[in-house]
Amino acid sequence: MDFDFDPEAEAIRSEVLEFLATELTPELVEHLYRTGVSHEERFARSLGARRWIAPDWPSEDSAPLDPFSVHVLTDELNKAEAPVYATATTMIVARAIRAVGSEQLKADVLPLVVTGEITIALGMSEPEAGSDVASVQTRARREGDDWVINGQKMFTTNGHATNYVFLLARTSAEGPKHKGLTTFLVPVDGPGVEAQAVYTLSGERTNIVFYNDVHLDDRWRIGEVNGGWQALMISLQDEHSAGFSPHLARLLEETEGWAREPRGVGGEAPIVDEAVQERLTRCATDLEVAQLLEVRTTWMEANDVVPMAEGPMSKLYGTEALVRNAEDLSELVGPDGLRSRPDETALRGGRIEHALRFSLGTTIYAGTSEIQRNIIAERACHLPR
């Protein structure tokens, strides 16, 4: 056994930290937080120029990164709060297009995805369909060579800033509900598409997107008609370790930083207090476990080990640990923990306070904790459904 990353992966870590030092300026961080949009075009193109949007894809001029290097790259970008949300959702869709899209769609879209020139948001959830995503009601009906789309999608984060939305729509009311779905790539600047801003607890902007008689050429269809469930499963199953431990690592580092600062003039640093040390160490232990569960999924991918429930375990643990520790450590720092990001008096740039608000979404999106537990109960505990 070896729990260290290989030198190749560590080299990527140095490279990405160097990259972030120049590209992720304090002004950009401030801008990202104030707008609540974790996407910035120039940054996305800089990532693309390094082939870091699709690092595991082969290209003409560079070899694809191995899974551990991709893991380290993703970790460091997320830990630094780099604007990678839109490029990450883009890749989820790009994998589906690569697997089941038409040749024309692949040729039109994939080269520009890799360079960061086009981005794609996810249009799945609806007012009446969240975890039970197969029950979506947004309709796409055939009209000659076109499709006409009507409906409403919730939580299309970055849908106002990306070029396309990956839309899951109902194309048949017959049979089982997951067999009447089709996926499309919808240009967001077309007539009938309207994004309405929704502001969230974390400060992040998301959108409700309305589709009113949106006419879409059939060439924007991804995969088979009524084969949308398959396209969706491909995109999600290949989702590379979207680990949450980097957020936990940031929370711990910021709180440790707070604990090492002397209180008042000539005062002692909180870290000398055994009770403070204990709470920080509980978080550090959760961080170790979260990182190990995440790296296990990468190790399995690198070694072609068929996964059981390791992905859901990693997602469940990382996000629940984030919620638990954000609650505890934002209490640990005392009343000053109330000072909100981006107030200039906030502790540690407000990152401890922000972690509390940010954590709440993580156990909901990308499969709620309850959905993860259902999968684990079935696949790891072998319990009947």
Added chain:
Amino acid sequence: MDLSLTDEQEHLVAAFSSLLAKESSTDRVRAAEPGGFDDALWRSLTEVGIVAMAVTEDQGGWGASMVDLALVAEQLGRAMAPAPAIEAQVAAGLLSSIGGRASRDLLHDALSGDRIVTLAVRPADAGVATLVPAGTIADVVLVLAGDRLLAVSMKGTKRRLIQNLGAMPLADVQVGPDSIELSAGPAARAGYESAIDRWLTLTSSALVGIASKAHELTCSYARDRHAWGVPIGTFQAVAHPLADSATAIDGARLLSLKAAWSADRDSPRHRELSAMAFAYAAESARQATYQGVHFHGGYGFMLEYDVQLYYRRARAWARVWGEPRAAFLRAARARYNQEGGI
């Protein structure tokens, strides 16, 4: 980064798993209560080198790595082995790190199986080492008293099994004036604390074994037991806590192995990681075995069902040293304080 076991390690796990299936069945575990020692099992374990594997080759052992020992410890935990394997391994390792005739002779006897040498996992207080694991059956107990590491011979001493939650062979051991000093001063303390690091590491793996076996039993029960016409495992009130424990046990196993690996690498983080692993495994085993008893319903409360055996040991094997909080504090001192953190 490599989370796979070598072929040798796979064989090691399989060999101990099959030995323990035979020599440490739950019937045998029950038969060994309340004394917590099965002599035939102990002889089988020493025959296959359970103590020798923990000592380096130049000291007469086999030089197994800590990862190897952790893998074996998980099997010992799964089988709730009524034998002081981890204490004997750690005691032998401690003896091999000390110079001097007395230590060498003791190590020789421990390796040959002539004498059982165990370790008091907490220092003596006012001349008594309390609740010493294997204290009822060991020939010699290694005890830290102040800054002296002593070998306390149990020959001819009166000792009494302390009835205890985990049916462990625990005894309070008097540190008599005829105890032999093996080392003294800061070196004695440092050696003892390193031994405790190893004991915490291996015990955390054993706790993972206890937890995972209890969890398997409970999942199996939740598949078979019906209520309102369906298996109780279909209820999310049952399934979701079991999913949480499945996750925690996997995490505890990985962290315990990382702690063992850090010892093999002489990592400066070994003390921190061993205490973290112990704290985390103790909490995970505590929760998994509580669920085990609870989801068995009234049967879980009956002595006849095996799940209670795991519940009691998940607590006792950890608490002879201390509660999880004490381990978090040990990890914290290693993480945040200078000078080795003790």
